Structure formats: structure tokens, C-alpha cells
Amino acid sequence: MSTSATPENFAATLGLVRAVRAMRWEQAPEDAREVARHCILDFLGVAVAGSREPLTQILVSEIAKPEGSSEAGLIGIKRRASRMSAALVNGAAAHALDFDDTHTAMGGHPSVPVIPAVLALADSAGLGGREVLEALLIGIELECRLGAMIGPQHYAIGFHSTGTLGTFGAAAACAHMLRLDEDGWLRALGLAGTQAAGLKSGFGTMAKPLHAGRAASNGLFSALAARGGYTSNPEIIETAQGFAATHAGAKPSREVLDRFAGRFLIRETLFKYHASCYLTHAPINAAAQIRTEHRVDPQSIDEVEVRVHPALFGVCNIQQPKTGLEGKFSLRVTIAMALLGEDTGDLQTFTDAKVTQARVVSLRDRVRVVGAEKTPSTRATVVVKSNGRIFEAESDSGQPASDLVVQRENLTRKFMTLTAPILGRRDADALASAALNADQLACASKLIDLTQAG
Template sequence: MHQPLEIEMSQAPESRDVDPEITKTLAEYSTGISFDDLSAEAVEASKHCLLDWIGVTIAGLEEPLTQMLIEQAEADGGQKQASIVGDGRRVSTSQAALINGSASHALDYDDVQTRLQGHPTVPVAPVVLALGEKDGASGKDVITAFAAGVDAECRIGAYIGMSHYLKGWHSTATIGTFGAAVGASRMLGLDSEKCALAMGIAGTQAAGLKSMFGTMCKPLHAGKAAQNGLFAANMAARGFTSRPDVLERHQGFAHTQTEATDIPAGLLGLHERFEVRDALFKYHAACYMTHSTIEAIHNIQRKANLVPDNIDKVEVTVVTGAVDVCGIPTPSSGLEGKFSLRYCAAIAINGDDTARLDTYSDEMVKEPHLVDLLNKVTVAEKDSLERMAAEVTIHTKDGVVHYEHYDAGIPAADLDAQWDKLVNKFRACVDPVLGNEKTEKIIDKVKHLDKVDDISELAALWA
């Protein structure tokens, strides 16, 4: 008789095949860069991301999901180590990462990055700022850790490729967990070996389904990515074990989460370019994949001054796969409206302010004149379009056809102009909550963040 096969279940197969030591490479790079290694544009772009993040977090403070998380944190208790942004109450760093990360994504008004295929700042900023506040870290420390975390997650996103996202995984949640772990590792002063282990602990927690878009679970993804990444780094610091090759290992993250990897894309320009520079910012309070449609319609409106009553039909074409992200045909809530190309086209045609948060209210999506416009919009997909682009064709009742192509996936060339736009957005988000004086002080503090000796100076302003 054959003897039963004995398998040592604690030993997973070794790394295989195509991508040797990419986890180690990224861990060494992330823990090795210093503030002085960052380009001036990377430092400036980091400030842009952090200012925008603080603004959208404060704007999301009163959202029901944020308040539920705060209530749960108060019920759980814990050490008062870091503040809830815009509120001032102090909770543990873990709770702060969860609450602030979720609040910052609650309105879906935060930045995006195409190589991540998601939102780069929301998993990383809550972690580095909470740890910075707790430990009295400098602005330079926070900027460096933030840039390192964003770099890691965006490079992993490029390495993993689009099939991960297209399959139904929310990259902000899954890959963002690695960014949070790397950012936390930098703040905690972990070496590259411990950072790689933290990435392993992060990878085995990474989760988040796109089927949850339009519900409270989508912003929760960002908060859990931040919280889980922080937990991973804290555990690695304590000696918790994991695999140091989680990205490339057989049955590791890439093996289970993507159809094909692209290591040259993941390591593109390592030590030469910084992913944070390519962050894209939202000036419409909806899913970023609706922005090209909105901008195309705005361009047509500027040229033709269309009257909504004269619209016969509207044809929107987006890249294949976009409908799975923002294709809710008839939204029943304001949150669903943010993920509806048809609704976003309707409000753009109607001339509603697409930057205003209340444009995406439960009441607005049911307005009869908007529903009438929405029903005139059809959405199609095309393989050849750029990732973030859209084509819009508007037919009027008098037989005129208007066409516009727009690509919102191109990073801003003028950082000074981008800062000015973000300052205006920040004021709109924060003035109603904290008042003008604190708003202007936060803007100034972030602008000069690399001169700040203790990040608690910034945290004191958002209380």
C-alpha cells in the first residue's frame, strides 16, 4: 500500500519563475530614500496631495459612515494618540487611520493615480500623519514616508497590471494596503528586511471588492487599507513573521491576484522618478472616470451654449471596463450618482456645479428634469480609448451634432497653477467646517510643511 503523503503545511512553496525579489527591491528602495533624494516636484506634489487629503477628509467628517466609525471607536476605547481630522477628538493611531482614511474617501473627492488604478493618498496619508502626530515627527519625515508609500503602491499597481482591477478588486483597498505598510515602515524606522515582512503581513490582509462601489464599504476600503498597513508595520517591528517575497511568491499576491505581471513597468525609473508627481486631482465630486465626460460636455457648452430642452440624445463612449466602475444606469442615491456616467452627463448638460457636494444628493438624483436628461444619455465602451478618456456626441433637436474628446488622465504640467486650484477647492471644503482663519493657517502650514519641526503643529489646526 502507498504511504499517505505527508505535507508540512507551515511551509509554502518557494518563489518561482519570473519576478525574483521584487518585494525586496521595493523594500530596499522605500526604506533607503531620504528627503534629500526627493525631487523638488515630488516634494511639491506631496504637499498638494496632503492639502487635498486634509480638505476632503474634513468635508467627509459629517458623513454617516464617518460618524458610525467614530461612535465605534469611542465604544472600543483606547489610547489617545492621534486626532480625528476636523474634529479634534483623539483616538489610537489604528482608529485614526481607519476613521480618517474612510472619511477622506467618503465623498469620492480625493486624488487618483493611473498606475495604481486607484486613489494613492487615502491609504497612506492617514498612517503617516497619525504616526507623525503621535511621535512628533517633522514635516520632512512625513513627506518622505508619504512619497515612499505612494511610490510603492503605484509601482505594485503597475507590476500587477489592469487585470487585477478588471476582475473586480478595488486597487485602493488591495494594493493601497502595501502603500500604507511602506509609509508606516518609514515612519517607524524599519530596515528593509522588516519592511519586506510588513509588506507580507499587509498582502495577506489586502481586500476590497468593486461590487461595493456606491455603498459605505467603498470608503471603508481606504480606511481598512490604512489601518491594516499600519498594523502590518507595527507587527513587523515586533518580530511578527511573514513571507519576505509576498509579491512574487508562488500563491502570493501576484500569483493569486493578476493574470500577468510586468516587472519593467513596476520598476520603471526607480531612483529617478517619483509616482506622487503623477497624482491626478478631482475638481468634480464624482468618480474620476466620469471626469472626462463632464469636461467634454463643459467644452461643448462653452462653444455651443446648449439649452437642455433642445437636447435630443447624448452618446458617451468610454474605455472598455469603465462601465463596471461608474455605469450605474439610474442612481437611487447621491452616492450612486457619483458612479453614474449618465447622471454626471445630465448635471453637466444642465449646468449644475459638478464640484458642489450637494449636487450629488439623494434629492438631486430624483429631480424630474435631471431624470429626463439622464434618459437621453447612452453609454458605450471602446477598447482603443485612453484609460481615463471619453468621447461625447450631443445631438440637438434642430439637427446639430456636437463632438468632443477629452482625456483627464494627463498630470498637470504647471504645479503652481495646480496648487492654486487645490487651494480654492480646499477653501470650499474646509471654510464651512473650521472657518476662514483655521483654513488659511492650514494652507500656509502645508505649503511650508518641509519647514515644520513637529507635525503636531499641523494637527492642532484641524481640531
Template sequence: MYTKYVADANPGVTAQVARFVAETTLDDVPEAVRHFAKRSILDGLGLAVAGSRSVAAGIARHVIAEYRCANHEASVLGTTEHLPARFAAFANGLAIHADDYDDTQLAAASDRVYGLLSHPTAPVLPAALALAERDDRSGAELLLAYLIGVEVTTKVAEAIDPRHYDQGFHSTATTGAIGAGAAASHSLGLDPVRTAIALGMAASQAAGLRENFGSMTKPFHAGRAAESGVFAGELAARGFTAAENILEAKRGFFQAAGGGYDAAAINGRLGHPWTFQEPGISIKPHPSGSLTHPGMGAFADLIVKHDLRPDQVRRITVGTNRHMPNALIHHQPRNGLQAKFSMEFCLAILLLERRARLAQFTDEVVNREDVQRLIRRIDFGVDPEAEAVGYNTMTTIIRVELADGETLETRAAFGKGSPQNPMSDQELIDKFLDCLEWGGLHPGRGREIADRILHLDREPSTRPLLARLTIRD
């Protein structure tokens, strides 16, 4: 039941969040949750290196360089550059999300679109990372700030009325800014009052529209959210003022951006349970929108089982619930960014190359004649059976009509990397190594780095570890 306001009907939500941010310690976090978080940090750091090579990241760094503000506060991973903390957070956040390969929050409520709540690591980790490096924090301190930021991001995303996402807001940008503000507030040691003020500023900067999916502005959202969180925290630390009830207020975030919220999804729920534990965070096996992944996994298995080749396939029909085509909007993609939100491309490239990793999502590959020809033989739309299952799964039904008249069918509700079908630590390390290589770092150093990240809470300082993820002059 979503609360609609005529006044502050449920005061105290922001205060609850602020106390959680200011008062939570690592002793409050179960060991299993810490391990899940370290896996997502490993994933995010690898993606920051890989994404640093994207065109979007290069343009952004060039513009920041024109500000003549380079210093030694915080690293831009995968590069030689160091910037003030807020700009390093922006650059790393954009890079993590640049390839749409980053982790995904999973919805718990049945009226939510599974996998569409937020990408929590892209906005939160860079904010925590930049301040941890600047202030020479330990790995344990970084881990806790990140955990707090992700928990706030995901609980806020779960609570706001689904209208927020359905009608165009990109929650990675909006709830991510609030989560980044939480991570920054904890990193800076703000008390609950100053934290509430930082959240007020972060929420006032929360913005991002889904019409930009398939463009450079989508990863810009994540970078801007990370930067907003750092800036909000630093201003609050110096005495800046803002509303201290920004989430629940009549003119606050929940009402203005969603028309209301489900109080039961957030009141008393921070850390009870931690989102990393239930319902979990999904780590992507492919650099494309998470809604493509159940179908991609099922189709890849079908290809191997029947040794399918493109010339054997007459037509492919893909059916999902109505929300999935609302996000996978590019039916005839013409560049690598659009291809990430194209069910048609994702299935076509699997049939053609039997893999879908960073090397496949390039403009050159997307525009190949054999790729475009096969895309035209794939129909993607709403299937009544998938619609009836509900929106809290990503049920995908694929029917393959062969040239000889036979029809094959496969389906899946969850993709590889989801809590229902998780990637192993070794599979995650392999992805990390692939990202380092794509980003121009020698993968030979990767296994040692991965082991240190998976034991991050033992690192006395984050600086030496992050230095291993930069390119020396």
C-alpha cells in the same frame, strides 16, 4: 510581458521594496516631486475634513467609540475625536475617500486602464499622519513617509497583471494596504528585514472588491488599508513574523491576486522615476469617479460655448472604451454615492446647474425629478473610435442632439487635474477651502493652513498643524 510562476521566478522584489522603504532619505527626492506630494497632501487633508461629515464616516466613528479606546494618540480630522493610531488611520482614510474626490494614480502601460490603478493618498496619508502625530514627527518626516508609501503603492499597482483590477479587486484597497505598510514601516524606523515582514502582513490583509462601488464599503476599503498598514508596521516592530518575499512568491500577492506581474515595471523602478513625476498623479476637480472627468470637462466647455439649456437638448450620446462602463456602473443612480459612478448623472447635473461639486452629489439632488428626467435622455456605452485609441487614455466622445435638429460634438482624452491639464496651486487651494467649509471648519483659517502644508517640510512638528484641522470642544 507578465510573469507566470511555477516557482519563485524573480526572487528579490520584496527585498528591493523593503530596502527602498528603509533607506530612502528626503535628499533622494527631487524638489519638484516634493512639491507634487505636498499638493496631494493638501488635497487629502481637506478631503479628510469634508469626508468626516459623510454618513459612512459617522457610522464608523460611532462603532469605534463603542470599543472605548479613545486616547490622545492621533486626531480624527474635522472632529473633536482622538484615537489610537490604527483607528485614526482607518477613520481618516475612510473620510478622504468618502466623497470620491481624492487623487488618482495614472497608468503608464498601454494595456492598463488609465486612471484606474489606485487612489494612493487615501490609504497612505492617514497611516503616515497617525504615526507622525503620535510620535511627534516633523513635517519633513511625514512628507518622506508619505512619498515612500505612495511610490510603493503605485509601483505595485503598475506591476501586477491587469487581471487584478479587471476581475474585481479594488487596487486602492489592495496595493494601498501594502503602501500604507511601507509608510508605517518607514515612520517606525524599521530595518529592511522588519519592513519586509510588515509588507508580508500588509499584503495578507489586502482586500477589497469593486462590486461595492457606489456604496459605503468603497471608502471603507481605503480606511481599512490605512489601518492595515499601521497594524502591520507596529506588529513587525515588536517581533511578529511573516513571509519576507510576499510580493513575488509562488503563493504571494502578485500571483494570488493577479496571476502574475510585469517585473520590468517594478525592478529598479522605485524612485526611478518617482510616480509623482512620471506619469503623474491626477487631482480631481469633481467628487466623482475619475473616468467621468474628461467628458465632464469637455461637456462643461460645450455648455458655456453654446449657452445650452436642458430644454434645448433632445438626446446625449456618450462613448468611451469598454473599460470605462465597467467602472461607471450606475446608469440610473438613486443616491449620491451611486451618482459618483454615473456618467449620466455627471453630465445631467452639469447641464442643469453648470457645476458639479460636493453640494451636487447628495441623495436629494440625485432624486430630483428634473435630474432623473434628464438622465433618461443620456445614452452611455462603448464607442469603436474611443476603443481604438487604447486604454491608457480616458477618451470620451459626446454627441448632443438638439431639439432643432442640430448635432454638437465634443471629446477629450484627459480631464482637468491630470498632468496634461493640471489644477493650479490656487485652484487646489480653492478646493481645499471648499472642503473645509463643507466639513464645518471656518474657511478663514484655511489659507494659512494651506500655506503651511505647501511648505510642510519646514514644520518642526506635525501636531500644531493637525490641531488646526480639528474642531475644538
């Protein structure tokens, strides 16, 4: 049975379910499967590093520890918790550094809401690595299609897609793992939609990582409750006062699902190599190119102009950040750091002391961010004026890697940088190997166990 063809009565929720529910690991092309492995590797790397962050410790001590539950393990922490709290803590930890993957169709971070949910479910139920990867694939495919369906207005008006769309993705992934029927899927998504939350006004605070953790936890809850027979609106996306209307002012149409039919959008996942908001990456790359090619002395710089889409102004344009976390959302600071030769892929670059360092502040105050309406949000132009000379470079961070072998190598280096100081090199190597061969694991809980080895 096909969904209706007209936008006015398009059953969007049902259409989404039918677009992804039948997807299977063995039927996906190898490049999609390889990127799924990359997602697992990258997620575990940032989650292990994020497990040491204060926000993670707060969630462990105030939420997970008092439960006394042993259902599912916490990443990088030798403790167990309930399934829902494990998803919450692991999701927040993985987003704590803002170093996890992203996707332009979703307009957010695809793995961090989904993987904690499916790992918690797999750990508690003794499921295998292939089941985790297949569920991850399905969750990402659904949340990205939903993101494209409701359009960029959702993010523009102030919602954080990782928290909102991610709740749907986590619910879909867990609905698949629980083998829910079509009605169960619709009820799970109905519950996800009524819980989907996350405001961009929380960026630069601990609230942003909480969005990811809550999306994972609420998505898992939605699927479990649906399995038990909990009811919800099965047309939650398209119904009057539903998700599309309230969160985007949109009326979803079938065109997006038709356009993406047969595609695996996970292949277009983008990975971070700078430890800051992804929308700062193109400006960082352009500034770094100018520094490398022209050897501009930072002290001689008179002015820097950064041309980006105005949508970035409400996301990553904190003018005078006081903390390392705020610095991750400051175009002025990240550009200054790039021109100073700071390693923006190093977590220690984004500390309170570094962000407020005199030389960083001095150059930051010479950076001017201007709007360029016709520029895609992932593209930026940087113009440096120095001693009467002008240097210009452009960069676009919105293109997925064409060479997955190189991407695997780059992500493995990033992973080792994040995890070896915590786990030790031998245990970090073992975890990387398990992640990149997750589809061969008889029990996915090994992935969590290896994060606790150090």
C-alpha cells in the same frame, strides 16, 4: 545586491523594497516635493469635509469612541483614538466624498491610504512634518510601482486598488518612519499583502471609503507588528498563491522597476475638481465644453452618446442611481448634470434630492453609454444630438498638471471651499498654510490640531 533579471524568478517584493527604501526628501526633485505638499493639502481638505459624513460618524461612535484611547487625533473631530482607529476613521473620512487624488499607475487613490497611517504614527510619536512628507513620498512610490507591476487586470477582475495596493503603500510609509531594516520591510509587506482587500462591488456604498480606512489601518498595523518581530512571507507578491497570482493572475517582472528607476511617480498624481468618480471626469469635461461652446438648450437635446472604454461599465455606470453617492458613479447622471450646467465640483450637487430631480432624470434617460475598446480609460468622447444638429467634444483627464503654480492655486481654492464652511475662513487659511509648509513643521500633530479648531 541586485534582483534577478529573469521574470520566472524575479524577487518582486525585495525589488520593490530596494527601489524605494533609500528615497529621501532632500534628494527628490522640487516638483515631486511640491506635489507631495499638494497631496497633504488636498487630503486634509477632503478629510475635514468628509468628517461630517454619516459613515465617519458611525466609525467614530461604534469603533473609536468606545476605545477611550488618546494615541492619535481624528481629523475635523475633537476626539482622539488609538493609532489604528485614527488611521481607519481619517482614511474613510477622506474617501467618503470620493473627491481625493488618484493615479493611473496605481489605478486608485494614492494619498488616502498612506497619509492617515503616517499622520497617526507621527501624532502618537511626536514626529515632524518633513518625516510625514518623506514617508508619504515613499508610500506612494511603492504602491504605484506595484500597481504597474501587476497590471490593469487586478482592477478589471474586481479589486479596488485603493484598498489593496494602498495597504502596501501605507505599510511601506510606516516601515520607513519606524526605521525598519530590509528584513523588517519585507515582513511588513508580507503582512500587508495577506490583509490587502477591497472589492469594486462595494462602489456606491459606504464600503468604498472603508477600503481606504482599512488600508491605512492595516498598513500601520503591518509595520508596527513587523517592528515587534511578527513574521510573514517575505516574498508575498511573487510567491505561489501570493498577491500577484491571486489578485491579478500575473507573474511580476523586473521590467517595471527598471522603467521607473530614478523617477518620482508622485509627480504624476491627478487631483479631482469634480466630486465624483475620476473616470467620470473626462466625460464631464467634454459635456461641459459642448454646453459652453454651443449653448445647447438641455430641453432640446434628443440624445447624448458617451464613448468610453468598456472597463468603465463596471465602475461608474450605475444606470438609475437613487442616492447622491450612487450618482457619483453614474456616467449618465454626471453627463446630464454637466449639460444642465450643474456645478459638479460642489458637494451639494451630489445629494439624493439632486440626483433624482425630474430634470436630471429626464436628461439622464437620454444619455447612452457605449464602449470604445481603443480609448484609454481616462479619455472620453461626448456626442450631443439636438434639433438635427450634432456637437462633439473629446477630453482626457489622465494628464498631470504641467504648471504646479496653477495647480497649487486650484487646489487651494478647492480646499477653502471644502473647509471654510466648517472651520471658518481664518482657521481654514491657517490649516492651508501649515499643509503647504508641512516640511517646516516641527510637530506634524499641528496639522490635526488645526482641523479641530472650528
